Amino acid sequence: MSTSIRRRGKRAYHHADLRPALLAAARRMLERDGPAALSLREVARRAGVSHNAPYRHFADRAALLAALAAEGFAALADRLRDATARAPPAGRLGASGAAYVRFALDEPNLFRLMFGGLVRGRDHPELAGAAARAYAQLAGETGAGPDAGPRTVAAWATVHGLAHLLLDEQIPLARGDRAAADRLIERVLGGPARGAEAAEQPKPGADGA
Amino acid sequence: MSTSIRRRGKRAYHHADLRPALLAAARRMLERDGPAALSLREVARRAGVSHNAPYRHFADRAALLAALAAEGFAALADRLRDATARAPPAGRLGASGAAYVRFALDEPNLFRLMFGGLVRGRDHPELAGAAARAYAQLAGETGAGPDAGPRTVAAWATVHGLAHLLLDEQIPLARGDRAAADRLIERVLGGPARGAEAAEQPKPGADGA
């Protein structure tokens, strides 16, 4: 906490860069306790300012959450870019999907904030823009153009659904087991039409929502 | 509100069936304002009882939400059963998937409660059981047995992801447009390996989270 009350030698008038400091504190709290438990006052406390200071940078709690979600979409876009850049052209679809799911597993609560319906892009243009950029990245790297057809939609839906199911522990898979996630992704993304020739697959579990 | 303060001619001791009355009120409030806005005190108010009465029937707010989510899984299981019962054997996979997505579109906030990570089945056995029954129904009707392979997981993930994407308005589709949802499902569920020969497909939108 108290990230740079003063900064760069300069005396720093009030706090200097309070907004990023608030976002950083909120990000930590988000990943620890989830979006529902994120309290504006606690964020302010961790940033070392009064409980009303955040209102100088965010209209309300929803705006803070929207900014966090926007950061999440930017991070997701980066991940997708990195993953596809490293993959051979033929493996880009799988790499992109795996990166998507890994992102969800790495930052479950950020992912939930982004896709949990708590904040809607419609209400926050900044969020809508960040989401659009991430989708553009995704659509571009799945091999289809912006006029992607059912194939792209299906691939996207599959990966997105897989991320959710894994996150909610409805498909048993050790959290953070990258290799297992990769294998599952590869099998599932490549597999729907191939049938069930791959062995040792996980099956739907009874673990609740 | 004030659902059956007294009941069946009998004088009814305190409220008679407060628990279902609370759940009914909560269900209405949930669909109107979403899971995050659901207040225990407001539920009590609408049921016409004191702010603490719900604690005789639910351990806390999370328990109420879990009970609602469990009802949701039961309703989903019913929908899946009905849909597959009416479909010819060859069309069961598609019918099941379409029913799944339609359920999400019909009761968006209930769906978000069930799959939004707000309540975890791990903490509420009743919820875990209801979820397991719904999944069993789903797995049984996708044509695969309980040892479903990647194909079943993929189908499930695709449908689940599609529901989420439609719900979050990340795929443009008029809310409640059943025909469009059905066509999309059919194309997407049947399509990943077929390529993009189907025309007039929607494409990923820039509508934010």
Place this chain on the structure above:
DNA sequence: GATTGATGTTGACATTGTCTACATTCTCGA
């Protein structure tokens, strides 16, 4: 150097979840 706008603080208010203590009503056994 005074003014002004941005930024941060203090205090207040209604609402909420939850705890404890108390009241009322039902049920069941003598």
Place this chain on the structure above:
DNA sequence: TCGAGAATGTAGACAATGTCAACATCAATC
């Protein structure tokens, strides 16, 4: 029949939260 005990509902309190209004402080500008 009735009274004890268990269910069920109520009243009051408390801390925490989101948000509003009023005030303070600081940097920059005329």
